[in-house]
Amino acid sequence: MDLFGALIVLFICFFVFLIVVAVVRYAIDSSKTSKRLEYLIKEVHELKIEIKKQNKNKQDEKKYIIDEKV
Structure with a gap:
């Protein structure tokens, strides 16, 4: 169960990272x-x-x- 929880946290961190990258990219492109x-x-x-x-x-x-x- 501990490995499964670590994978979920890793997936959530990766997803948040992608969202931040998309927001920054949009801000740069629209400036x-x-x-x-x-x-x-x-x-x-x-x-x-x-x-x-x-x-x-x-x-x-x-x-x-x-x-x-x-």
Whole structure:
């Protein structure tokens, strides 16, 4: 009976832990800070893409200038 009681206590502790994890996870996901962070990450990603395009265009222009000089 003692082992059975220990298993029940262990199960209850695990269940309470899962509830606490779910509450904390929901609080983090619904916070304004995390939404702002997602927006900033998206903006940084778009800026990286734009910078890569500009660098590629500059390299393409330099190739044509070298070809014209030759």
